[in-house]
Amino acid sequence: MPYVNIKITDENVSSEDKKALIEGATRLLQDVLGKNPATTVVVIDEVNTDNWGIAGEQVTHRRKRGQ
Known part of the structure; x- marks a missing residue:
């Protein structure tokens, strides 16, 4: 039973985007490793x-600076 944990920042990710991530990750495991999508x-x-931090800095501050 493959378990995939996707971590993303909470910045305007739509339900449709999440659906696409779930479907895509499931399909990738099926295509590459032959895993059963049902499990x-x-x-x-x-x-x-x-x-969430990158290079010792909160992403919130990076976003404010345009990075």
């Missing part, structure tokens, strides 16, 4: 940009 679990965690 593939995909979880999307949305993380607040205050709780």
Whole structure:
């Protein structure tokens, strides 16, 4: 039973986007590894940009600077 955990920042990700991520990850595991889609679990965690850091800096501050 494959388990995929996708972590993204919580910045305007639509339900349709999430649906596409779930379908795409499931299809990728089926195509590449022959995994059964019926037993593939995909979880999307949305993380607040205050709780996500890159290069020692919160993503919130990076976004404010345009990075």
